[in-house]
Amino acid sequence: MWLFCDGNQARLSGCSLSDYPQNCNVFYMSDTRMLDQGTTPIRFARGWHCLGLASTYSDGKPHSIEGFGTKLVIWQDSKGELNVLDGFCRHMGGDLTQGEVKGDNIACPFHDWRWGGDGKCKEIPYARRVPLRARTQRYETAIVNGQLLIWNDPEGSAADHSILPPELPEVMTDKYTDWSWHTKQINGSHCRELIDNVADMAHFYYVHFAFPTSFRNIFEGHTATQFMESTGRPDKTEGGYSDANSTLKSEATYYGPSYMINWLTVDYKGFITEVILINCHIPTGPDTFTLQYGIAVQKPEGLDEKTVNYIAERYTESFGDGFLQDVHIWENKVAVQNPLLCEEDGPVYQLRRWYEQFYTDVADIKPEMTDRFEFEVDTTKANEYWHAEVADNLAKRAAEEPVSH
Amino acid sequence: MASFVPKSAETLEEERLYTTARMVEVQCLDCLAKVTAKKNSDHHTSIQWSAEARAACPELCRRTPTGGRDTHQACPRMTASIDAAVRSGEIPVGAEDGY
Ligand code: FES
Ligand SMILES: [Fe+2]
Numbered sequence: 001m002w003l004f005c006d007g008n009q010a011r012l013s014g015c016s017l018s019d020y021p022q023n024c025n026v027f028y029m030s031d032t033r034m035l036d037q038g039t040t041p042i043r044f045a046r047g048w049h050c051l052g053l054a055s056t057y058s059d060g061k062p063h064s065i066e067g068f069g070t071k072l073v074i075w076q077d078s079k080g081e082l083n084v085l086d087g088f089c090r091h092m093g094g095d096l097t098q099g100e101v102k103g104d105n106i107a108c109p110f111h112d113w114r115w116g117g118d119g120k121c122k123e124i125p126y127a128r129r130v131p132l133r134a135r136t137q138r139y140e141t142a143i144v145n146g147q148l149l150i151w152n153d154p155e156g157s158a159a160d161h162s163i164l165p166p167e168l169p170e171v172m173t174d175k176y177t178d179w180s181w182h183t184k185q186i187n188g189s190h191c192r193e194l195i196d197n198v199a200d201m202a203h204f205y206y207v208h209f210a211f212p213t214s215f216r217n218i219f220e221g222h223t224a225t226q227f228m229e230s231t232g233r234p235d236k237t238e239g240g241y242s243d244a245n246s247t248l249k250s251e252a253t254y255y256g257p258s259y260m261i262n263w264l265t266v267d268y269k270g271f272i273t274e275v276i277l278i279n280c281h282i283p284t285g286p287d288t289f290t291l292q293y294g295i296a297v298q299k300p301e302g303l304d305e306k307t308v309n310y311i312a313e314r315y316t317e318s319f320g321d322g323f324l325q326d327v328h329i330w331e332n333k334v335a336v337q338n339p340l341l342c343e344e345d346g347p348v349y350q351l352r353r354w355y356e357q358f359y360t361d362v363a364d365i366k367p368e369m370t371d372r373f374e375f376e377v378d379t380t381k382a383n384e385y386w387h388a389e390v391a392d393n394l395a396k397r398a399a400e401e402p403v404s405h
Numbered sequence: 406m407a408s409f410v411p412k413s414a415e416t417l418e419e420e421r422l423y424t425t426a427r428m429v430e431v432q433c434l435d436c437l438a439k440v441t442a443k444k445n446s447d448h449h450t451s452i453q454w455s456a457e458a459r460a461a462c463p464e465l466c467r468r469t470p471t472g473g474r475d476t477h478q479a480c481p482r483m484t485a486s487i488d489a490a491v492r493s494g495e496i497p498v499g500a501e502d503g504y
């Protein structure tokens with residue numbers, strides 16, 4: 001393969017031409033595959049983004065959360081509605097998250113300008129009148145499953161309530177444990193790394209220590225789904241997927257760019273537990289995002305409250321560990337626009353094509369970004385190799401253990 | 406405007422390979438839906454629907470239009486049609502260097 005030197009190769013190979021890259025006409029030949037790291041988008045995804053449990057914001061005080069390259073202010077008004085505005089006052093840039101809720105408005109700590117949930121300045125206590133242009137960035141809100149969601153669109157469209165994630169029946173009743181909710185800041189990677197997991201069969205073995213025995217994807221419209229069945233690796237004990245005594249049936253759907261519902265049925269030695277995992281994130285910058293996840297466990301019948309809570313806590317802990325396993329990978333890898341795939345890999349390119357719709361002006365969305373696509377990964381060979389490897393690991397370990405008499 | 410911009414033209418060619426190469430047209434034996442499909446091995450299947458095909462499939466149309474979990478399942482008739490196309494040799498089974 002002949003490549004044209006773009007100056008980078010020259011630098012790497014110590015090119016002797018002094019006037020590269022402008023006048024460099026050197027072609028070089030290479031079989032080495034280059035990582036195309038691409039350029040990350042300057043815009044943030046269009047769609048619903050979850051800011052966490054609504055109850056976190058319901059105390060009448062202003063709250064602060066990083067998002068979409070800025071800081072957002074969230075507060076509850078007297079009608080109980082949650083309001084979300086850009087955190088910086090349009091007067092002189094004061095930090096509204098450090099302000100005060102006065103009546104239904106958020107008051108800036110700098111000069112007391114009062115901003116309403118509709119984004120308009122309602123009052124300037126020291127002024128004759130409010131300038132007509134006193135409007136700030138407002139985010140439309142929705143409450144789903146006890147969580148606060150906001151609509152982001154760089155084009156400024158009205159929120160599309162028809163594509164909100166579905167309400168989960170029975171969750172938030174006494175049939176399920178309360179949401180156990182957690183937040184984790186991720187630095188040094190674009191949130192697309194997190195999305196890539198949807199199509200990544202093999203990482204479940206290497207990163208999450210499970211055998212994915214069945215793996216399927218369906219992308220359609222604003223949803224992307226992963227079906228997986230797995231059992232834990234007996235040679236590992238860390239993380240939510242690695243218990244050799246459990247088999248897992250997992251169905252995980254992204255509703256839009258950032259909100260995933262994962263229905264998990266865990267079979268632990270014949271004891272079945274239904275777990276619902278919410279995995280969502282808010283992009284904060286070009287290569288940072290805040291991961292949030294919440295877990296609710298269906299209360300097994302006939303168990304007392306204490307045991308139920310104990311079980312819920314264990315699941316929360318182990319799936320939380322599962323995320324940390326991913327985070328370590330993301331924070332250390334590079335972005336790749338041209339992943340090189342083998343036959344056992346999932347449909348990464350089709351997944352990214354789906355994900356691209358949220359970074360595209362609505363008018364420019366191509367049919368193939370939203371058309372239904374189905375993919376079944378052949379996991380048979382992979383599992384043969386993996387079982388052999390695990391058997392080998394166990395044999396080595398047994399050989400190392402001191403023989404007891 | 407594309408947002409994740411690849412730096413090299415080769416990346417675009419690979420995108421084309423991974424998403425469309427060797428996809429074979431399959432007509433559903435029970436309805437008017439026509440999809441493209443690929444089999445990299447016996448257990449692997451890749452199915453690309455179009456809006457027209459999706460609208461023509463009575464099985465998928467019967468299911469909840471949005472959000473319902475049942476839309477995440479395959480249409481059994483299309484699955485059977487693809488299996489038939491594999492048996493008749495219309496869809497070759499085998500991968501080409503990972504795509
Ligand atoms: S900067 Fe907010 S009131 Fe002046
Ligand atoms: Fe993962």
